[in-house]
Amino acid sequence: MAILSFPIADVQKLYDHIMDSNHTPTPCFGDLDTPEYYPNGVVVMDENNLPDASKIDPAKLPRAFHLVKGKGVYLMAGVEETLPGTSSENFVVYAKGMNPDLDDNAYYEARHKLGDDFIVSIPAEWFATLLRKKPAAKVFRISISSRSKSLKL
Template sequence: MSILTFKTSDLRPIVEHALSSEMPPEFYGQKVTGPSLALVGDQGVYLISIGTPGQMKPDGKGRVVAYAEGINPDVDDDWYDAKHNTFGGDDGADVLPWAAEILRLIKLDHQTIRIRITDGALELAQ
């Protein structure tokens, strides 16, 4: 089992984008059933809104992302090992239809949001 932790200050704009955007019917072959985020593992592990149009950084160079604590290649020297130990060695993305629930937790003043990974299953951890 692994736990990924995300700062709500980083997540709020991503969640708000997901809730206010149109959702695609699929994201990388996975069915989308409502306002959703994607948990992505590649250069680090992070959450993005999958709303359309995509949520881009103000400079237009890439998407707005919220990195998991300790797995940000821009600030964490051992991000690669941490990614490998939590998300696995392969790159990929998982659709998480939890945008409304995450915003509810943010409004309750949670400072972090945690995602538990157990045998390939993902769940929002309290």
């Protein structure tokens, strides 16, 4: 199990973007097998017998961050409308020690703690819960393993 820490001010910027009612939620790979996100509550398969993301009803998706594990580990907005970044197309918030541009061992740390690349949804409500319970919080912490994910208060 890994505990990832993200700076609160940067996560707040993502949260505000995600919660903008003009922005459309998007699914990530981990959402494709969730029947509740499809119009009739049944996962729709494509011609290759894989879940068809284009058939997901965006109105049924919860507002969420996308937690991405690639060369590093970061959060990005889980909405169609991008939030421009300064050093990349999208604004992203790297977990402490997991930014490949700043941390020499980011790739190896990420791979050791989290395994292969992935993208999972992190409910935006977790951030709201943190701010309600700990208004002076400096970091947004997520506990994650191959089987579970949770907010760390």
